[in-house]
Amino acid sequence: MSDPLADEEHSGDSADEAQVRLANRAFYDAFEARDLDAMSDVWEHDDRVSCTHPGWRTLHGWGAVSGSWFALFGGPQPLQFILTDEHVAVTGDAAWVTVDENLISAEGSGTVAAVNVFVRRDARWRLVAHHGSAVAPQA
Secondary structure (H helix, E strand, O other), rough: OOOOOHHHHHHHOOHHHHHHHHHHHHHHHHHHHOHHHHHHHHEEEOOOOEEEOOOOOOOOHHHHHHHHHHHHOOOOOOOOOEEEEEEEEOOOOOOEEEEEEEEEEOOOOEEEEEEEEEEEEEEEEEEEEEEEEOOOOOO
């Protein structure tokens, strides 16, 4: 995957937007690598975090969210993400990214529309919410 800071398309990003884009990239890198330690490092470890995987109920709290990553990473299918239509917004110590996750796996492909919410704590952007919703195939 390309370096989000090097992309000409994002050359107008503010320093905060660039850092949020990097934090978002770290989330997807951890997901693709099935790396629980890297995924843990991306998230805030707090009861306020939430995660909605496509087809799942919303999970609340770091314990439930981290357990979901353990379950997903133990599955048989590795995933590759091609991210498109990524938009970053920052307001103070809060930021959100909307992005289309174009998934490729041995079983096929599909698109998930996602929102990732970050907060800045101790000069680092941490994920506090992820919501993914499957996009219906176009006819």
